[in-house]
Amino acid sequence: MHFELNHKDPATKARAGVLHTDHGAIQTPIFMPVGTVATVKAVHQEELKKDIQAQIILGNTYHLYLRPGTDILEKAGGLHKFNNWDRPILTDSGGFQVFSLAHRRKITEEGATFASHIDGSKHLFSPEGVMDIQRKIGADIIMAFDECTPYPCTYKYAKRSMHLTHRWLKRCWTHFHNTDPIYGYEQALFPIVQGSTYKDLRKQSAETIASYDSVGNAIGGLSVGEPHEDMYEMTDLVCSILPSEKPRYLMGVGTPINILECIALGVDMFDCVMPTRNARHGLLFTSQGTINIKNAKWKDDFSPIDADAPNPTSRTHTKAYLRHLFAAKEILGQQLASIHNLAFYLWLVGEARNQIIAGTFGTWKDQMVKNMNKRL
Amino acid sequence: MHFELNHKDPATKARAGVLHTDHGAIQTPIFMPVGTVATVKAVHQEELKKDIQAQIILGNTYHLYLRPGTDILEKAGGLHKFNNWDRPILTDSGGFQVFSLAHRRKITEEGATFASHIDGSKHLFSPEGVMDIQRKIGADIIMAFDECTPYPCTYKYAKRSMHLTHRWLKRCWTHFHNTDPIYGYEQALFPIVQGSTYKDLRKQSAETIASYDSVGNAIGGLSVGEPHEDMYEMTDLVCSILPSEKPRYLMGVGTPINILECIALGVDMFDCVMPTRNARHGLLFTSQGTINIKNAKWKDDFSPIDADAPNPTSRTHTKAYLRHLFAAKEILGQQLASIHNLAFYLWLVGEARNQIIAGTFGTWKDQMVKNMNKRL
Numbered sequence: 191m192h193f194e195l196n197h198k199d200p201a202t203k204a205r206a207g208v209l210h211t212d213h214g215a216i217q218t219p220i221f222m223p224v225g226t227v228a229t230v231k232a233v234h235q236e237e238l239k240k241d242i243q244a245q246i247i248l249g250n251t252y253h254l255y256l257r258p259g260t261d262i263l264e265k266a267g268g269l270h271k272f273n274n275w276d277r278p279i280l281t282d283s284g285g286f287q288v289f290s291l292a293h294r295r296k297i298t299e300e301g302a303t304f305a306s307h308i309d310g311s312k313h314l315f316s317p318e319g320v321m322d323i324q325r326k327i328g329a330d331i332i333m334a335f336d337e338c339t340p341y342p343c344t345y346k347y348a349k350r351s352m353h354l355t356h357r358w359l360k361r362c363w364t365h366f367h368n369t370d371p372i373y374g375y376e377q378a379l380f381p382i383v384q385g386s387t388y389k390d391l392r393k394q395s396a397e398t399i400a401s402y403d404s405v406g407n408a409i410g411g412l413s414v415g416e417p418h419e420d421m422y423e424m425t426d427l428v429c430s431i432l433p434s435e436k437p438r439y440l441m442g443v444g445t446p447i448n449i450l451e452c453i454a455l456g457v458d459m460f461d462c463v464m465p466t467r468n469a470r471h472g473l474l475f476t477s478q479g480t481i482n483i484k485n486a487k488w489k490d491d492f493s494p495i496d497a498d499a500p501n502p503t504s505r506t507h508t509k510a511y512l513r514h515l516f517a518a519k520e521i522l523g524q525q526l527a528s529i530h531n532l533a534f535y536l537w538l539v540g541e542a543r544n545q546i547i548a549g550t551f552g553t554w555k556d557q558m559v560k561n562m563n564k565r566l
Numbered sequence: 567m568h569f570e571l572n573h574k575d576p577a578t579k580a581r582a583g584v585l586h587t588d589h590g591a592i593q594t595p596i597f598m599p600v601g602t603v604a605t606v607k608a609v610h611q612e613e614l615k616k617d618i619q620a621q622i623i624l625g626n627t628y629h630l631y632l633r634p635g636t637d638i639l640e641k642a643g644g645l646h647k648f649n650n651w652d653r654p655i656l657t658d659s660g661g662f663q664v665f666s667l668a669h670r671r672k673i674t675e676e677g678a679t680f681a682s683h684i685d686g687s688k689h690l691f692s693p694e695g696v697m698d699i700q701r702k703i704g705a706d707i708i709m710a711f712d713e714c715t716p717y718p719c720t721y722k723y724a725k726r727s728m729h730l731t732h733r734w735l736k737r738c739w740t741h742f743h744n745t746d747p748i749y750g751y752e753q754a755l756f757p758i759v760q761g762s763t764y765k766d767l768r769k770q771s772a773e774t775i776a777s778y779d780s781v782g783n784a785i786g787g788l789s790v791g792e793p794h795e796d797m798y799e800m801t802d803l804v805c806s807i808l809p810s811e812k813p814r815y816l817m818g819v820g821t822p823i824n825i826l827e828c829i830a831l832g833v834d835m836f837d838c839v840m841p842t843r844n845a846r847h848g849l850l851f852t853s854q855g856t857i858n859i860k861n862a863k864w865k866d867d868f869s870p871i872d873a874d875a876p877n878p879t880s881r882t883h884t885k886a887y888l889r890h891l892f893a894a895k896e897i898l899g900q901q902l903a904s905i906h907n908l909a910f911y912l913w914l915v916g917e918a919r920n921q922i923i924a925g926t927f928g929t930w931k932d933q934m935v936k937n938m939n940k941r942l
Binding site: 231232237271272273489490492502506508514520522526529 | 603604605606607608609610612613617633634638641642643647648649650865866868878879882883884886887890891893894896897898900901902905
């Protein structure tokens, strides 16, 4: 696996590149639809490929470990075979989900013990165990096991947690390099920068992560409730330290505006449940602003869901139809809205890439941010 | 609109034909997926076309009248434009749904008054009103307003109801011919045979319906709880009376076996919610028998959902994957299962057609019925 950095925007720190994997190339900047439990919710794999043009999807180690379980995934020949997706996959480490369990988890030096949200059964995620699990899941890109700190977080906790994440990274790194891929294609381990919203911690963490000879690096612990200014400040700082020749993945971010702003700071990869989760609640993103499709004002608006969209679903179905599907609580409403939002996110990063290559990203980004702040 | 009867099976009463409409030709025998409220539940229109190869879909007048309402449908330019479906559509008359409301409806000579299942609001469906509504919905084939009798039903009630249906038909027919299509393409009105499970009533009703110069004819009031033997006996009797040069539509039928048996009796068109409803509960139909995909026995069965299926979804996704989606209550499970069952129903009627043309329908049908009785 290797990353080609092809273009740098003259006015911002935005970059365009290609990440080559054994399941195909990923053109960056890229957005990765979240396929929590071996499915991008309400979206058929064919739609992911054809309508949405997803290049890589994400799976959640925590969810996949519980269901279907690593034994089933291993018998299937890995997640790609299990969910019939032959393009690249990235799995997170489970750190974020375990952190979300709040009172149902306990963190020690050894790892994190937690109670399943499904049946309350007790489990331990250790750095070594999570590497083994991700070997069995078989994603192309796998993530180090980290502690994702909440926001707000005291300096003392953030510092202690960051050091724990660094010690866990060392164990992940060692175990990863002492084990082989199970399915014959390469897997790359991305380490994760933590440090909450404290500049000195973020700097220290980024320097630690940069010292590893990884294929790519990730920024964690943001988009957890902090002001956007803090997200941007931390991202900018970390990007200035992480090696420029390696892809940078900002985990769990974010709104379309967050994504554009962070592309401008040098981020190459994003994932977020927002496009699919919002879609299931009838909230749509377009290049002209956001739409609450459940609003009665759309009931006789027979214009396309998004006339500017690149994908057939958003251009051929109308707002009135989609509004009707939500009013009637029809599953197809969630399907069409999910396709629309994901296709928009993929268009957004693809167009950002075009603008970077054309050297016009900065002005385009400012205009897009202005548009997307509108509520239609 | 006209029907070409091309082939008759030598051993049974099965027929193969083509029904030509302004939205394209329908090869019979045919199954029509039910798109209750302007959507075939959980199925994207592109999947209906490509994966399922649906030739015609059904809409429910009762549901469409309540939501989105005929004013919206008229503004949209009809149901085809509203739900982005350019192939033929058939709408039922609302009679069956109103009948299902039980204590929330009252039937008089004028029509049926009922309380909406959504907000309890009061409405009247009259023969003339239902013709107007179906003109506005704009389906290619529209149905006469009838009373669908329950099962069991006394002879006295069935007889009185049948006569009411016949009087309503006369009013429908007159009003239909005194009005024009709104959207520039032809609509055909199919009358409906009633008479419960009483042979003399069915005979009388079929003779009445046959006396109309309609493009096609329908058989109603079956698949409402009566034994299959009664369904077949009534269908056989009615088919022997309805004109052979016109398509025969058996409303709301049924299981794959019901469909094959009724094709053998001379029925050309079918609709039923069973493939989609069962799919949403994890019950799959295949040519080898039925599958309850929620059963734990499938958890590590990595064979295709249906290796013999003609459509990509059923061949490329595995039983283990689909079982996992149901276990995790993921929407995609309902989507894939719905696609599978509908693709199977469309394959079944398409293959029946091939066998009729080849003159081998009878033996093929007997073998299929034997297979499909199995539980896998």
